[in-house]
Amino acid sequence: MKLNIAVLPGDGIGPEVTAQAVKVLKAIAMEFGHIFTFNKALVGAAAIEKTGSALPEETVSICKKADAILFGAIGSAKYDMDPDAEVRPEHGLLGLRKSLDLYANIRPVIAYEDLLNKSSLKIKQIRDTNILIYRELTGGLYFGEKKLTNDSASDICEYSRFEIERIAHMAFKAAQTRKGKLTLVDKANALATSRLWRKVVQEMATQYPDVKLNFLYIDNAAMELIINPRQFDVILTENMFGDILSEEASVIVGTIGLLASASINEKHAMFEPIHGAYGKFANKGVANPIASILSAAMLLDHFGLDKEAALVRKAVHKSLKLHITTPDLNMKYDNISTTKVGDFIEDF
Amino acid sequence: MKLNIAVLPGDGIGPEVTAQAVKVLKAIAMEFGHIFTFNKALVGAAAIEKTGSALPEETVSICKKADAILFGAIGSAKYDMDPDAEVRPEHGLLGLRKSLDLYANIRPVIAYEDLLNKSSLKIKQIRDTNILIYRELTGGLYFGEKKLTNDSASDICEYSRFEIERIAHMAFKAAQTRKGKLTLVDKANALATSRLWRKVVQEMATQYPDVKLNFLYIDNAAMELIINPRQFDVILTENMFGDILSEEASVIVGTIGLLASASINEKHAMFEPIHGAYGKFANKGVANPIASILSAAMLLDHFGLDKEAALVRKAVHKSLKLHITTPDLNMKYDNISTTKVGDFIEDF
Numbered sequence: 001m002k003l004n005i006a007v008l009p010g011d012g013i014g015p016e017v018t019a020q021a022v023k024v025l026k027a028i029a030m031e032f033g034h035i036f037t038f039n040k041a042l043v044g045a046a047a048i049e050k051t052g053s054a055l056p057e058e059t060v061s062i063c064k065k066a067d068a069i070l071f072g073a074i075g076s077a078k079y080d081m082d083p084d085a086e087v088r089p090e091h092g093l094l095g096l097r098k099s100l101d102l103y104a105n106i107r108p109v110i111a112y113e114d115l116l117n118k119s120s121l122k123i124k125q126i127r128d129t130n131i132l133i134y135r136e137l138t139g140g141l142y143f144g145e146k147k148l149t150n151d152s153a154s155d156i157c158e159y160s161r162f163e164i165e166r167i168a169h170m171a172f173k174a175a176q177t178r179k180g181k182l183t184l185v186d187k188a189n190a191l192a193t194s195r196l197w198r199k200v201v202q203e204m205a206t207q208y209p210d211v212k213l214n215f216l217y218i219d220n221a222a223m224e225l226i227i228n229p230r231q232f233d234v235i236l237t238e239n240m241f242g243d244i245l246s247e248e249a250s251v252i253v254g255t256i257g258l259l260a261s262a263s264i265n266e267k268h269a270m271f272e273p274i275h276g277a278y279g280k281f282a283n284k285g286v287a288n289p290i291a292s293i294l295s296a297a298m299l300l301d302h303f304g305l306d307k308e309a310a311l312v313r314k315a316v317h318k319s320l321k322l323h324i325t326t327p328d329l330n331m332k333y334d335n336i337s338t339t340k341v342g343d344f345i346e347d348f
Numbered sequence: 349m350k351l352n353i354a355v356l357p358g359d360g361i362g363p364e365v366t367a368q369a370v371k372v373l374k375a376i377a378m379e380f381g382h383i384f385t386f387n388k389a390l391v392g393a394a395a396i397e398k399t400g401s402a403l404p405e406e407t408v409s410i411c412k413k414a415d416a417i418l419f420g421a422i423g424s425a426k427y428d429m430d431p432d433a434e435v436r437p438e439h440g441l442l443g444l445r446k447s448l449d450l451y452a453n454i455r456p457v458i459a460y461e462d463l464l465n466k467s468s469l470k471i472k473q474i475r476d477t478n479i480l481i482y483r484e485l486t487g488g489l490y491f492g493e494k495k496l497t498n499d500s501a502s503d504i505c506e507y508s509r510f511e512i513e514r515i516a517h518m519a520f521k522a523a524q525t526r527k528g529k530l531t532l533v534d535k536a537n538a539l540a541t542s543r544l545w546r547k548v549v550q551e552m553a554t555q556y557p558d559v560k561l562n563f564l565y566i567d568n569a570a571m572e573l574i575i576n577p578r579q580f581d582v583i584l585t586e587n588m589f590g591d592i593l594s595e596e597a598s599v600i601v602g603t604i605g606l607l608a609s610a611s612i613n614e615k616h617a618m619f620e621p622i623h624g625a626y627g628k629f630a631n632k633g634v635a636n637p638i639a640s641i642l643s644a645a646m647l648l649d650h651f652g653l654d655k656e657a658a659l660v661r662k663a664v665h666k667s668l669k670l671h672i673t674t675p676d677l678n679m680k681y682d683n684i685s686t687t688k689v690g691d692f693i694e695d696f
């Protein structure tokens with residue numbers, strides 16, 4: 001298979017971890033006789049420094065032409081601490097999601113047997129947890145009209161039936177191939193948009209009689225995710241709630257350095273770790289590349305390259321079992337670098 | 349001291365737990381020679397059934413005249429599952445907060461030594477956690493203009509400098525009397541309102557040089573609260589983020605049945621458990637009354653009745669130590685009812 005992959009390393013630890021994922025994809029191409037070509041493009045603070053924009057036109061055009069995008073991370077302390085900054089690294093990511101209409105963000109949360117003792121949660125609490133989060137990614141509060149003056153500010157949260165239906169169909173279908181359970185997380189007791197979500201998803205349920213649908217308020221879901229994570233199979237939710245819940249869910253896995261994601265629609269597909277840029281850990285060789293490597297595995301899934309994806313995951317599991325991991329996970333050896341972990345995994 | 353206390357039991361387990369808190373307040377009045385009078389009023393689904401409104405005028409007027417309000421819980425499955433319902437129990441609570449301008453919601457999160465093993469989190473993770481959450485309660489997404497049609501919906505999130513400053517002053521001052529650390533939780537990398545929060549709170553920090561201020565994004569905070577809860581002293585945040593974080597924080601305590609709150613401003617004060625109505629557990633004698641009783645202790649604090657509050661808390665701790673608790677906490681005996689726990693605590 002020929003795949004043209006855009007690579008957007010971005011900021012902080014983004015470039016380091018993305019380099020490992022590219023390395024693994026190259027090894028897969030060799031092993032299975034595929035032709036993967038990689039085109040780098042600028043995004044985030046790195047792009048602002050070079051071009052003045054967090055999302056240069058050229059980057060959008062490279063991404064639009066690509067079969068898939070491998071994304072690193074964006075963000076920088078400089079902008080985090082400057083609420084007045086008008087140009088911001090995050091526009092790179094949010095703008096790209098919007099320009100390509102990547103409305104479905106899929107985030108798997110798996111409690112790996114070899115990592116159970118790394119979690120802050122008790123082992124009996126998390127064993128066998130396997131959740132798939134469907135986060136709507138191009139609507140909601142992040143994308144509504146914004147106003148900011150010295151004395152007041154506003155953000156608008158909007159959703160249309162169409163935006164809800166298209167991702168809900170995906171989530172229902174995913175549930176059908178798994179344990180058949182779908183949980184909609186919303187705040188329908190306080191928000192109009194949440195009431196629309198609840199209404200539309202309730203109506204759609206009749207089309208999926210084999211899926212058991214239930215509902216949780218976001219505040220309650222944030223608690224339930226910790227006290228009883230195994231109750232969940234597929235979680236469907238709007239943009240911001242999905243952001244919060246998925247990062248929270250990383251505590252089940254034991255480190256956010258392992259959580260991968262796919263952001264897709266019918267035409268485009270982007271793959272990225274859910275972690276951010278973590279600027280202060282950049283260029284120290286301590287960043288965990290596995291979230292990026294598992295994002296590459298999701299890329300392989302996306303193109304039906306099942307054996308290839310399975311091989312990558314097997315190598316990742318082996319690295320976890322043998323403690324060939326970066327310091328966030330390692331207790332046995334303490335100086336295994338980002339690159340060394342990548343080397344081990346690409347060696348299958 | 350004479351106190352005129354409005355009592356709004358509300359729905360589900362609200363009436364049962366509130367009855368225990370009233371009992372304890374009556375015992376305190378006897379013991380210390382205070383005169384507490386109690387006026388019941390309708391709210392929530394209970395009020396809708398009797399009057400058609402979740403917040404009857406009479407209730408608002410009783411609350412406005414009262415020195416303090418003791419609130420139970422609102423909500424009902426019937427409305428939860430009907431996104432089209434225009435009259436909703438939650439209007440009772442949200443409407444009351446708004447009519448009385450109860451802008452500061454204070455939610456303590458304490459890992460009790462006697463309950464460490466009840467938490468889903470590892471004991472070493474949570475021991476000595478003591479967090480005070482300041483949640484803005486009358487602004488943000490819940491209160492902005494709402495639109496809902498069959499095909500689209502919107503909610504507006506708005507904040508003014510004034511709304512941020514008044515609660516931020518309270519939070520800074522609280523930090524001064526504690527460990528001197530304040531964490532602002534926002535989503536300034538995506539929201540204009542969050543940028544205003546960050547800007548205003550940054551500017552105010554110069555007035556509180558003895559307070560160490562830091563910032564976290566809500567997604568990150570939802571993770572940090574679990575992996576390192578002891579890093580927090582006072583958390584300040586907007587309405588919805590506070591809702592999510594405080595319910596999530598209940599996992600540290602081991603049960604949401606223990607989390608109390610105060611909602612205050614310069615004129616009015618309301619005290620309520622952070623848990624909801626839990627209709628399916630109502631009238632079974634299984635509801636934990638301690639969150640309501642500890643809310644009554646916060647009421648006593650509010651009027652400077654320190655010894656009285658301390659006595660209530662001492663009795664609560666004793667009940668926890670001796671396992672005189674409802675099933676959510678009990679392993680030793682299994683049939684200690686809501687009323688029995690109340691009886692034990694009011695006996696000091």
Ligand SMILES: CC(C)[C@H](C(=O)O)[C@@H](O)C(=O)O
Binds near residue numbers: 090243
């Ligand atoms: C960087 C930020 C805007 C982004 C988001 O909130 O969507 C990130 O947290 C994520 O989850 O991908």
Ligand SMILES: CC(C)[C@H](C(=O)O)[C@@H](O)C(=O)O
Binds near residue numbers: 438442
């Ligand atoms: C009932 C609901 C509207 C309310 C809220 O979200 O404010 C509740 O969850 C709370 O935290 O007091």
